[in-house]
Amino acid sequence: xxxxxxxxxxxxxxxxxxxxxxxxxxxxxxxxxxxxxxxxxxxxxxxxxxxxxxxxxxxxxxxxxxxxxxxxxxxxxxxxxxxxxxxxxxxxxxxxxxxxxxxxxxxxxxxxxxxxxxxxxxxxxxxxxxxxxxxxxxxxxxxxxxxxxxxxxxxxxxxxxxxxxxxxxxxxxxxxxxxxxxxxxxxxxxxxxxxxxxxxxxxxxxxxxxxxxxxxxxxxxxxxxxxxxxxxxxxxxxxxxxxxxxxxxxxxxxxxxxxxxxxxxxxxxxxxxxxxxxxxxxxxxxxxxxxxxxxxxxxxxxxxxxxxxxxxxxxxxxxxxxxxxxxxxxxxxxxxxxxxxxxxxxxxxxxxxxxxxxxxxxxxxxxxxxxxxxxxxxxxxxxxxxxxxxxxxxxxxxxxxxxxxxxxxxxxxxxxxxxxxxxxxxxxxxxxxxxxxxxxxxxxxxxxxxxxxxxxxxxxxxxxxxxxxxxxxxxxxxxxxxxxxxxxxxxxxxxxxxxxxxxxxxxxxxx
Amino acid sequence: xxxxxxxxxxxxxxxxxxxxxxxxxxxxxxxxxxxxxxxxxxxxxxxxxxxxxxxxxxxxxxxxxxxxxxxxxxxxxxxxxxxxxxxxxxxxxxxxxxxxxxxxxxxxxxxxxxxxxxxxxxxxxxxxxxxxxxxxxxxxxxxxxxxxxxxxxxxxxxxxxxxxxxxxxxxxxxxxxxxxxxxxxxxxxxxxxxxxxxxxxxxxxxxxxxxxxxxxxxxxxxxxxxxxxxxxxxxxxxxxxxxxxxxxxxxxxxxxxxxxxxxxxxxxxxxxxxxxxxxxxxxxxxxxxxxxxxxxxxxxxxxxxxxxxxxxxxxxxxxx
Numbered sequence: 001x002x003x004x005x006x007x008x009x010x011x012x013x014x015x016x017x018x019x020x021x022x023x024x025x026x027x028x029x030x031x032x033x034x035x036x037x038x039x040x041x042x043x044x045x046x047x048x049x050x051x052x053x054x055x056x057x058x059x060x061x062x063x064x065x066x067x068x069x070x071x072x073x074x075x076x077x078x079x080x081x082x083x084x085x086x087x088x089x090x091x092x093x094x095x096x097x098x099x100x101x102x103x104x105x106x107x108x109x110x111x112x113x114x115x116x117x118x119x120x121x122x123x124x125x126x127x128x129x130x131x132x133x134x135x136x137x138x139x140x141x142x143x144x145x146x147x148x149x150x151x152x153x154x155x156x157x158x159x160x161x162x163x164x165x166x167x168x169x170x171x172x173x174x175x176x177x178x179x180x181x182x183x184x185x186x187x188x189x190x191x192x193x194x195x196x197x198x199x200x201x202x203x204x205x206x207x208x209x210x211x212x213x214x215x216x217x218x219x220x221x222x223x224x225x226x227x228x229x230x231x232x233x234x235x236x237x238x239x240x241x242x243x244x245x246x247x248x249x250x251x252x253x254x255x256x257x258x259x260x261x262x263x264x265x266x267x268x269x270x271x272x273x274x275x276x277x278x279x280x281x282x283x284x285x286x287x288x289x290x291x292x293x294x295x296x297x298x299x300x301x302x303x304x305x306x307x308x309x310x311x312x313x314x315x316x317x318x319x320x321x322x323x324x325x326x327x328x329x330x331x332x333x334x335x336x337x338x339x340x341x342x343x344x345x346x347x348x349x350x351x352x353x354x355x356x357x358x359x360x361x362x363x364x365x366x367x368x369x370x371x372x373x374x375x376x377x378x379x380x381x382x383x384x385x386x387x388x389x390x391x392x393x394x395x396x397x398x399x400x401x402x403x404x405x406x407x408x409x410x411x412x413x414x415x416x417x418x419x420x421x422x423x424x425x426x427x428x429x430x431x432x433x434x435x436x437x438x439x440x441x442x443x444x445x446x447x448x449x450x451x452x453x454x455x456x457x458x459x460x461x462x463x464x465x466x467x468x469x470x471x472x473x474x475x476x477x478x479x480x481x482x483x484x485x486x487x488x489x490x491x492x493x494x495x496x497x498x499x500x501x502x503x504x505x506x507x508x509x510x511x
Numbered sequence: 512x513x514x515x516x517x518x519x520x521x522x523x524x525x526x527x528x529x530x531x532x533x534x535x536x537x538x539x540x541x542x543x544x545x546x547x548x549x550x551x552x553x554x555x556x557x558x559x560x561x562x563x564x565x566x567x568x569x570x571x572x573x574x575x576x577x578x579x580x581x582x583x584x585x586x587x588x589x590x591x592x593x594x595x596x597x598x599x600x601x602x603x604x605x606x607x608x609x610x611x612x613x614x615x616x617x618x619x620x621x622x623x624x625x626x627x628x629x630x631x632x633x634x635x636x637x638x639x640x641x642x643x644x645x646x647x648x649x650x651x652x653x654x655x656x657x658x659x660x661x662x663x664x665x666x667x668x669x670x671x672x673x674x675x676x677x678x679x680x681x682x683x684x685x686x687x688x689x690x691x692x693x694x695x696x697x698x699x700x701x702x703x704x705x706x707x708x709x710x711x712x713x714x715x716x717x718x719x720x721x722x723x724x725x726x727x728x729x730x731x732x733x734x735x736x737x738x739x740x741x742x743x744x745x746x747x748x749x750x751x752x753x754x755x756x757x758x759x760x761x762x763x764x765x766x767x768x769x770x771x772x773x774x775x776x777x778x779x780x781x782x783x784x785x786x787x788x789x790x791x792x793x794x795x796x797x798x799x800x801x802x803x804x805x806x807x808x809x810x811x812x813x814x815x816x817x818x819x820x821x822x823x824x825x826x827x828x829x830x831x
Binding site for chain 2: 305325326329330335337342343344345346347348349353357358360361364368369370371373413
């Protein structure tokens with residue numbers, strides 16, 4: 001039964017003083033398998049992957065490839081050993097073509113003057129891409145104008161062309177729609193047939209169970225289990241990841257819904273067609289839709305980021321212009337944005353500076369903008385305690401926190417502004433299950449204190465689990481309004497996909 | 512073996528963090544040994560500080576922009592133009608006080624505003640804008656002076672600002688020290704500095720958090736130009752002449768000092784203590800080499816080399 005291991009990682013450790021990021025971890029990959037690598041954020045997955053990629057150096061342990069010990073000191077060495085990595089962000093150059101992107105880091109075809117031979121480059125790229133069933137002429141498209149799915153396929157095609165033997169995929173479906181993800185799974189199955197091994201890193205356990213042969217689970221830098229997928233189920237995996245009994249995933253409570261805090265009436269822009277809805281204090285209003293359904297665009301309108309072309313927004317009954325982000329914030333709106341690191345945080349700044357960024361003058365002496373450091377530190381520490389943010393010192397950089405803790409810092413920032421309307425755009429994307437539950441709890445907590453919450457997500461169970469009422473957006477308009485109690489997941493999925501819904505929508509006139 | 516490696520790693524990390532400090536101490540040591548009775552004296556210390564006072568002002572201004580990851584290449588000509596405008600105003604009957612204020616307003620604030628406005632609101636890259644504004648300043652200098660130095664009608668007591676003494680401390684040193692303290696509060700202890708660092712690290716997050724990004728950027732350019740302008744006035748006061756090319760060297764020197772500073776304390780970001788270090792290194796190098804008798808042309812070569820070495824040490828980092 002034992003196959004010869006293609007890759008074998010033995011007792012590898014890595015320390016980032018004072019913490020140990022990986023402790024005696026073993027991990028192996030056999031040819032032609034899909035191997036899931038999972039664990040909560042901070043469990044050590046990315047550290048392990050970065051060691052194999054030659055980004056970090058290991059402190060002890062050995063790495064064997066085909067039974068022979070290898071050293072991987074640079075990303076280039078990793079590639080030449082046949083280990084290829086596709087990162088979540090892809091790192092493609094936006095203003096080059098898909099075809100050209102296949103050749104970064106490889107030798108461009110040259111003509112006899114030693115210049116790039118674009119014609120044969122395009123030909124070769126088109127050959128390499130054609131194996132994946134992509135539209136014609138994809139190789140001539142600019143990266144910036146290509147969908148994430150095809151960009152991902154281009155990254156895979158590039159890996160294959162580099163004689164890749166093990167392909168590491170980090171959260172590949174994070175920015176793909178469901179159809180695109182299914183397409184990706186087909187490609188993975190195809191690669192497997194060709195004997196290429198895949199290490200699949202994802203937070204989405206359903207996917208792991210759908211496509212992986214084996215799974216390795218890490219927790220706190222240690223190996224807690226390696227199983228054939230057929231031997232285990234989701235509950236046991238979650239159990240080993242968390243290391244404690246399953247908590248209630250959605251801490252929903254009955255909250256008294258009070259008077260209206262936000263009303264949007266006929267609001268529209270180039271992308272969003274006339275939208276009308278209202279939100280009450282204490283209410284969690286969900287908004288769900290596929291990527292491109294206008295969710296984020298609608299919120300940008302309310303938050304003053306994009307210009308509206310018509311309609312109006314009322315807060316506490318008064319019409320507000322919200323012509324800029326600053327006026328929206330003054331009017332009591334806070335936004336926990338989709339891209340935590342790019343839009344929610346200043347990674348290179350202290351935890352406390354991030355918490356107080358939107359409300360800095362509260363921590364100043366008088367009106368002169370001179371900071372009261374002890375007041376700021378004290379308040380930041382209060383938030384760290386209250387929100388259970390795992391950080392030793394609020395003067396540490398926020399970049400060193402795990403995804404879940406970073407998200408809590410963003411949330412603390414908006415709690416601090418006493419916003420009456422809080423918009424959460426995909427607040428649990430890319431964070432682990434434990435931290436997700438805490439984020440839900442925080443949101444419920446905020447609703448209890450009388451804030452109106454808008455919760456945007458593309459995950460149906462989340463919307464059904466946490467909201468009081470939700471809207472489905474489809475191509476820039478509201479396709480329907482639902483209450484979770486009267487709605488099944490497939491009804492939501494149909495509304496998201498087709499923009500209409502069958503019978504049981506229900507609850508439209510709920511108080 | 513391993514122990515040796517670890518020590519090596521520690522040394523290289525320490526060097527990368529504090530290499531500039533090591534160079535400062537090293538230079539001081541060399542000159543102290545070479546000229547024991549002349550270099551390490553209080554008197555020479557103040558002479559050196561007086562020499563670098565205008566450079567200090569220019570670099571302080573640049574630091575505000577560097578905190579936001581911006582820069583300004585018009586500073587050199589703004590320095591020259593300020594000296595020329597101030598002295599010309601005096602020649603036309605302005606008092607010292609009104610002349611200085613008018614110059615700061617006409618040259619520092621105006622060109623800072625132009626730089627800031629074009630970069631911030633018209634979104635032209637600062638490289639293009641500030642070089643362009645630099646050319647304009649250069650032209651204006653020649654329009655005003657016709658290429659001749661301005662020295663008629665400068666009030667005697669104008670010189671006090673650049674070469675006066677309070678007890679044994681030169682006035683320009685006091686001015687720069689006071690301004691440094693004010694900058695320290697502004698950059699490290701106030702909303703302005705907090706916002707500047709936030710913008711420099713992530714403009715999107717800053718604006719989504721309600722920071723008035725455009726205003727802060729404008730202020731950065733305004734401060735940078737105004738500080739260069741004050742440096743120009745200081746130089747004119749010290750020499751009692753408005754020289755058409757007085758400021759040209761300050762473009763490179765000012766940028767270098769502030770850039771040197773980004774290698775220490777707040778790594779990769781403009782910061783005040785770092786800038787102070789950078790200015791001191793340049794000041795000590797020039798002062799010491801002059802004292803030891805290094806020829807002008809070689810001073811430049813050596814200074815250039817020191818800068819490269821300093822930045823090379825601080826960017827070399829072993830281990831990952």
